[in-house]
Amino acid sequence: xxxxxxxxxxxxxxxxxxxxxxxxxxxxxxxxxxxxxxxxxxxxxxxxxxxxxxxxxxxxxxxxxxxxxxxxxxxxxxxxxxxxxxxxxxxxxxxxxxxxxxxxxxxxxxxxxxxxxxxxxxxxxxxxxxxxxxxxxxxxxxxxxxxxxxxxxxxxxxxxxxxxxxxxxxxxxxxxxxxxxxxxxxxxxxxxxxxxxxxxxxxxxxxxxxxxxxxxxxxxxxxxxxxxxxxxxxxxxxxxxxxxxxxxxxxxxxxxxxxxxxxxxxxxxxxxxxxxxxxxxxxxxxxxxxxxxxxxxxxxxxxxxxxxxxxxxxxxxxxxxxxxxxxxxxxxxxxxxxxxxxxxxxxxxxxxxxx
Amino acid sequence: xxxxxxxxxxxxxxxxxxxxxxxxxxxxxxxxxxxxxxxxxxxxxxxxxxxxxxxxxxxxxxxxxxxxxxxxxxxxxxxxxxxxxxxxxxxxxxxxxxxxxxxxxxxxxxxxxxxxxxxxxxxxxxxxxxxxxxxxxxxxxxxxxxxxxxxxxxxxxxxxxxxxxxxxxxxxxxxxxxxxxxxxxxxxxxxxxxxxxxxxxxxxxxxxxxxxxxxxxxxxxxxxxxxxxxxxxxxxxxxxxxxxxxxxxxxxxxxxxxxxxxxxxxxxxxxxxxxxxxxxxxxxxxxxxxxxxxxxxxxxxxxxxxxxxxxxxxxxxxxxxxxxxxxxxxxxxxxxxxxxxxxxxxxxxxxxxxx
Numbered sequence: 155x156x157x158x159x160x161x162x163x164x165x166x167x168x169x170x171x172x173x174x175x176x177x178x179x180x181x182x183x184x185x186x187x188x189x190x191x192x193x194x195x196x197x198x199x200x201x202x203x204x205x206x207x208x209x210x211x212x213x214x215x216x217x218x219x220x221x222x223x224x225x226x227x228x229x230x231x232x233x234x235x236x237x238x239x240x241x242x243x244x245x246x247x248x249x250x251x252x253x254x255x256x257x258x259x260x261x262x263x264x265x266x267x268x269x270x271x272x273x274x275x276x277x278x279x280x281x282x283x284x285x286x287x288x289x290x291x292x293x294x295x296x297x298x299x300x301x302x303x304x305x306x307x308x309x310x311x312x313x314x315x316x317x318x319x320x321x322x323x324x325x326x327x328x329x330x331x332x333x334x335x336x337x338x339x340x341x342x343x344x345x346x347x348x349x350x351x352x353x354x355x356x357x358x359x360x361x362x363x364x365x366x367x368x369x370x371x372x373x374x375x376x377x378x379x380x381x382x383x384x385x386x387x388x389x390x391x392x393x394x395x396x397x398x399x400x401x402x403x404x405x406x407x408x409x410x411x412x413x414x415x416x417x418x419x420x421x422x423x424x425x426x427x428x429x430x431x432x433x434x435x436x437x438x439x440x441x442x443x444x445x446x447x448x449x450x451x452x453x454x455x456x457x458x459x460x461x462x463x464x465x466x467x468x469x470x471x472x473x474x475x476x477x478x479x480x481x482x483x484x485x486x487x488x489x490x491x492x493x494x495x496x497x498x499x500x501x502x503x504x505x506x507x508x509x
Numbered sequence: 510x511x512x513x514x515x516x517x518x519x520x521x522x523x524x525x526x527x528x529x530x531x532x533x534x535x536x537x538x539x540x541x542x543x544x545x546x547x548x549x550x551x552x553x554x555x556x557x558x559x560x561x562x563x564x565x566x567x568x569x570x571x572x573x574x575x576x577x578x579x580x581x582x583x584x585x586x587x588x589x590x591x592x593x594x595x596x597x598x599x600x601x602x603x604x605x606x607x608x609x610x611x612x613x614x615x616x617x618x619x620x621x622x623x624x625x626x627x628x629x630x631x632x633x634x635x636x637x638x639x640x641x642x643x644x645x646x647x648x649x650x651x652x653x654x655x656x657x658x659x660x661x662x663x664x665x666x667x668x669x670x671x672x673x674x675x676x677x678x679x680x681x682x683x684x685x686x687x688x689x690x691x692x693x694x695x696x697x698x699x700x701x702x703x704x705x706x707x708x709x710x711x712x713x714x715x716x717x718x719x720x721x722x723x724x725x726x727x728x729x730x731x732x733x734x735x736x737x738x739x740x741x742x743x744x745x746x747x748x749x750x751x752x753x754x755x756x757x758x759x760x761x762x763x764x765x766x767x768x769x770x771x772x773x774x775x776x777x778x779x780x781x782x783x784x785x786x787x788x789x790x791x792x793x794x795x796x797x798x799x800x801x802x803x804x805x806x807x808x809x810x811x812x813x814x815x816x817x818x819x820x821x822x823x824x825x826x827x828x829x830x831x832x833x834x835x836x837x838x839x840x841x842x843x844x845x846x847x848x849x850x851x852x853x854x855x856x857x858x859x860x861x862x863x864x
Contacts (some may be wrong), residue, residue: 161809165816190784192811197785198805206801213672360838429545448555455514456546461816463518 155180155212155401156472160189161205164406165461165468168207174441174473175480177209180401181464183256184216187245188238192258196459200260210262212401215252217322218350218382222272229269231286249293254261257301261317265348268322273355280326287324287350288338294461295319295342318345321380326351327360328368336371345375349397353382361388365395371397386415386478386502390495393482405471410464412456419503421449423467428453441473510535510567510756511827515544516560519761520816520823523562525710529796529828530835532564533617535756538610541572543593543601547613555615565758567618570607572677572736573705576625584624586641597813604648608674612656616672620703621649623677628711635681638706642679643693650697673700675734681706682715684722691726701732704752708738716743727751738819741770741833741857745850746835760826765819767811771830776804776860778822783808 156163156171159180162385163171171178181201190204198204201211220227220234228238233248249267249281256264267290271283296320298395306316321344325331339347349368352361365380372378379399380392388401412424416436421428423435431449443466455463478498485494511518511526512538512666518526527535536556543558553559556566575582575589582591582705588603611619622645626638653674661671666730676699680686694702704723707716720735724747727733734754735747744755760770765780771791776783778790786804799809810818840849 160813161806161817162815162817165820167817189813190805194785194805194809198787198803204806204809206806331741339528398827432553448547448553448559450545451559451561453548454559458515458544460515460517461819462517462522464816465520465522465820471756 155399156475157401157403157406158205158207158211159185159403161201162185163472164410165465168205170469171472174469174477176472178212178226178397179207179209179303180212180214181259182216182219182252182262183213183252183259183261183265184219184247186213186259187247187255188240188244194253195258200258202260206461209218210300212263213256213259213261213265214266214381215256215267217252217265217268218246218270221272229286231289233267233290234269239247249290250297253294253297253301256266257298257305257317259348263346264298264317264319266291266319266322267342268324268350270351270354271326272326273327273456275326277328277331280324280328280331283326284324284331284335287322288335288342291321291339291342291344295344304478311387320344320346320348320377322348322350322381323368323372324351327356329364332364332368333371336368340373344376346379346399348379348381349373350381353384353388356405358388361443362391363393365392365397369396386475387499389478390482390498393486394495409471412453412463412467414467415471419501423449423453425453429457435467435470436474437475439470439477441477443467443473459480510754511830512536512561512757512761513560513566514540516541516556518827519765521827523560525642525780525824526827528562529758529824530831531827533567534562534564535567535569535714536614536616537571537574538568538607538614538616538620539574539602541568542571542602542610542612543595547610549769550613553727555613556633557615564795565617566614568611568614568616568620569736570611570618570620570622572604572607572623573625575602576627577817580625584641587643588622588645589624604645608652608656612653612660612672618701619653619672619674621646621674621677623679623705623797625679625706625709628680628682628709630681632683632686635679635683635686638681639690642677642705646676646694646697646699650699651725653848657820674718675699675701675703675732677703677705677736678723679726680723682719684709684719687719691723694846695728698730701734701754703734703737706741711742717750720747720752731798741830741843742854744833745837745853748841748846751852759823760830761823764822764826766796767808767818767822770826773858774856778808779811780805780808784812790822790825791829794825796825796832798822798828800826 156176156179158179162315165177220236223236226233233246235246237244252267268287271280271282321339323335325335369378377398378396383400384402412422414423414435417438428449434444436444452466485491511531511534513534518534556800575591576592582589590603592599607622623642624638626635635800676694678690680690690716724733732753735752738755739757769776769778769790772793783804789799791799807821
């Protein structure tokens with residue numbers, strides 16, 4: 155899922171996303187709550203119509219963003235009190251209010267409010283956060299059921315346009331806590347299960363190990379979603395562990411600093427060697443950018459601060475990730491995923507940090 | 510002609526420009542000479558291929574940009590010596606070198622090196638600049654003929670892909686000097702005639718008066734091009750005087766500061782009143798932006814510094830100008846131009862400054 159934090163996947167129109175095969179995007183309740191705010195979303199009739207996007211949207215509850223605010227937030231049993239990173243105003247997110255706001259957004263996949271422990275984190279603190287996430291998960295589910303019943307009663311449309319609610323597995327880097335979290339969440343019952351609290355600064359090996367300890371225990375017939383990941387090599391590891399869905403700002407963020415993905419690994423296209431390079435970003439790509447533009451032109455655009463430059467790098471990086479996911483799906487269907495993984499990583503060269 | 514100073518019409522792809530009906534763009538030899546520079550243009554095989562643009566390009570010689578450098582330039586009979594506004598490096602543009610560089614760019618309409626006098630400007634100074642422009646015009650023409658004969662000899666393609674050379678009328682705000690300039694340029698003979706040295710800070714009434722004194726004396730069967738103009742009201746005045754072609758950064762520059770054109774005049778879409786406005790920028794427009802996005806969404810994007818915001822305002826403003834030019838052409842064919850002009854200006858409201 156490309157990330158559209160502020161009701162736009164940076165630099166891209168919806169039509170451009172459709173063209174590269176994007177079927178679902180992620181947006182952030184935290185950011186949309188602050189700007190444009192509830193009243194405008196209500197007035198326009200939801201996020202799809204606001205941003206002219208006709209396909210599914212998954213909205214993050216804001217739990218992770220609030221966790222990232224550090225001293226600007228305070229967690230209580232009621233919910234998460236925080237100060238806006240924009241104007242310092244005070245707000246309270248509760249398990250009930252984040253569901254209500256995401257339903258107002260018209261989100262297709264609603265995420266619950268959870269508590270994400272930092273890394274490193276002591277066992278006791280990790281347990282407290284995991285336990286609270288479970289108690290909040292029950293309240294999230296209650297609020298979601300109340301909201302969907304009200305919606306169904308109002309529209310008599312039980313099967314159409316109904317949203318899904320996912321649970322978020324916590325437990326930091328302690329596999330017993332993660333196992334408890336899975337048991338507690340599956341008792342409550344969700345439409346899909348997300349793995350939260352990874353990719354928060356821990357070494358990659360620990361993340362991979364936690365995935366192996368966690369994902370195989372999730373219900374087999376529900377989607378498994380690894381939040382905030384990732385880099386191609388992380389996606390391949392996570393898919394091997396059984397993950398189905400990902401979101402990450404990496405393709406769009408790297409694009410804006412002039413870093414692009416190629417079959418042979420990442421390339422810093424803003425650097426001087428690309429100035430005279432008449433080849434496309436990636437010969438094997440075939441996206442609009444690689445069909446029509448040279449590295450030299452894109453390097454020129456970035457060098458002179460032209461917006462078309464970051465448009466083209468973003469477009470290509472997203473197309474590259476969508477192609478990678480298609481290739482992964484095909485290799486699974488052909489029962490040659492491990493072979494594909496090995497081939498891809500040999501060419502890719504493992505040179506990217508998980509930033 | 511939308512302006513693509515640095516080998517890109519800011520924020521737009523060529524396909525988007527084709528969609529709104531753009532048949533020709535302007536680019537700047539001065540900027541392209543500095544970045545990416547001659548060697549890269551030579552390597553890629555010209556500007557069209559560099560920027561993936563298949564339709565005609567008019568390139569400005571750089572005369573006006575050098576004029577704008579103020580103390581960083583020195584005009585001699587040989588040409589214009591100047592310091593780069595980017596790194597302070599010294600360069601010399603001569604009537605011969607600007608033709609050579611524009612031919613290297615593969616420009617479809619080549620502009621000569623001229624000397625643009627400032628406003629206000631004494632009669633003597635204006636005459637000196639006009640006289641030098643005439644002497645340089647002869648050298649421009651010689652260099653152009655030499656270059657095109659060499660090209661024809663090399664490719665045996667006399668009729669295909671041949672470039673045109675325009676002359677630039679100078680004379681500041683003195684109509685007798687402008688009349689002399691026209692006589693001298695038509696003696697040399699050019700494929701089209703541009704009016705330079707207007708819209709350099711003089712009151713609009715003076716510009717309109719100069720157009721009336723100048724354009725009717727230009728050869729009837731050649732295109733008449735008013736450089737660096739303009740605002741819709743200026744375009745309408747100039748068309749009435751007999752001008753055919755325009756270029757201006759206004760639609761793209763205003764778009765980047767959150768100002769958009771509507772049938773009822775300009776609108777500052779970044780301002781708060783648009784935050785809750787669910788209507789399109791312009792109900793009468795019909796461009797991609799007005800078909801799909803609300804003012805509220807575009808205002809949100811600009812408010813949170815999202816690139817899609819300036820993409821959408823730029824797209825609309827250019828579509829608005831292209832539609833205006835189509836309407837002007839149709840009204841001329843229907844022999845109702847003056848009626849159209851009156852209607853448009855009544856709705857438009859004359860509220861825009863010529864910035």
